[in-house]
């Protein structure tokens with residue numbers, strides 16, 4: 286049986302998180318790749334626990350890793366506003382995103398989320414499926430055009446991570462903002478370059494680097510120093526683009542004032558504008574948030590999906606058979622086809638199963654953090670204010686207590702068993718943490734699922750794919766956990 290990570294680089298061999306701590310650095314050495322959630326996915330199954338595992342990081346700072354559905358539900362639902370995102374994360378993200386939904390806390394978050402929810406309801410998202418599909422077909426077409434037809438069996442190796450990031454940026458441009466970025470054909474487009482700058486930045490690692498980061502940030506904020514680094518330049522570009530888009534949308538609305546909302550655009554920003562609840566500044570922050578939160582996560586998930594399809598050729602073939610049988614005219618005659626319907630794409634059981642299994646085994650956000658804002662408790666255990674809480678989708682998604690002995694096996698069939706289409710057989714809905722749960726869960730989940738299914742179906746329906754590199758990969762963790770150095774896949778036209 287092939288393991289879902291041919292070699293889970295960065296995995297620790299530690300079995301007992303209570304032992305082996307050092308005076309200043311706690312258990313830092315035992316969690317070399319903590320941010321990806323990799324060591325924690327071993328701990329959750331190997332360290333006997335009743336819902337909480339405690340370990341220590343730099344300067345012996347205590348971290349509480351929550352492993353049980355009841356504990357997760359307390360942190361994410363019942364007491365969600367008692368646990369906030371850490372200052373470092375908000376500082377870093379706030380620079381890129383402004384105070385949008387991801388960065389806001391407390392009553393500000395509650396208010397923003399309530400205003401934004403209507404734009405993400407299924408009745409709006411399903412109108413976006415034709416866009417998801419057309420952009421997915423556009424990706425398949427551009428890749429096909431890059432494969433030389435002169436060969437006997439036309440095939441070419443692509444580094445898929447960059448192509449997928451551009452495809453998801455184009456989808457967000459069109460479905461999120463009603464704007465054609467066309468980065469598939471223009472990889473040096475200003476937005477694309479700006480995001481490359483942002484995502485290529487590595488968060489500070491190590492005690493010294495972290496200390497230097499905080500001192501520099503404090504200096505900049507106390508003395509109001511203006512920044513000239515690459516993130517600031519990228520943020521300026523993105524903010525300028527956002528302003529331009531919003532101004533254009535507003536003036537279009539005024540010109541077309543008499544038309545109803547549906548005629549004025551189905552994209553998310555149009556739906557938000559139609560509600561008349563947002564100032565331009567708010568729209569700007571939300572727009573930057575959706576762009577950043579929405580394209581890199583889906584692109585990373587798609588990269589892992591292609592990796593999985595290459596590791597498991599039987600799954601790839603079964604999926605291709607289903608897609609080509611159910612969508613022949615959409616796959617082969619994209620121009621002539623009817624617009625894709627949400628009902629049609631969502632009705633493919635194996636596609637649904639493969640998407641869910643990829644999301645379960647390869648969550649792009651392997652770990653997220655919270656900090657207790659007041660003295661509180663989890664599972665009856667006292668948690669002092671300031672304690673860091675770790676939630677690891679990568680670990681919980683493969684907990685044997687929640688999924689059974691084959692928890693870590695990549696097996697889409699678990700979602701095909703009777704009455705398991707929505708659970709995969711996981712014990713509770715907190716067994717599947719990829720989009721989190723509760724008031725701070727991913728607001729874009731429906732959007733992400735629609736575009737993900739479209740991209741996967743269009744690619745697997747058009748190409749046979751195989752790995753063109755060593756299957757042992759190192760996971761690189763920046764804002765998301767992706768294969769280090771990209772992923773080389775050979776595409777052969779069917």
Ligand code: HEM
Pocket residue numbers: 386387388398461574575578579580582583586648649650653654719720721724725726727728729730732733
């Ligand atoms: C496979 C794709 C995606 C995954 C796995 C994913 C996962 C997540 C996760 C885990 C969070 C919670 C982060 C935390 O609180 O620490 C989150 C939040 C969020 N996501 Fe996604 N996301 C995806 C795609 C998208 C898309 C396409 C959009 C927008 C169109 C989006 C917008 C957001 C926003 C705005 C939040 C903040 C929600 C809040 O705090 O209320 N995401 N996402």
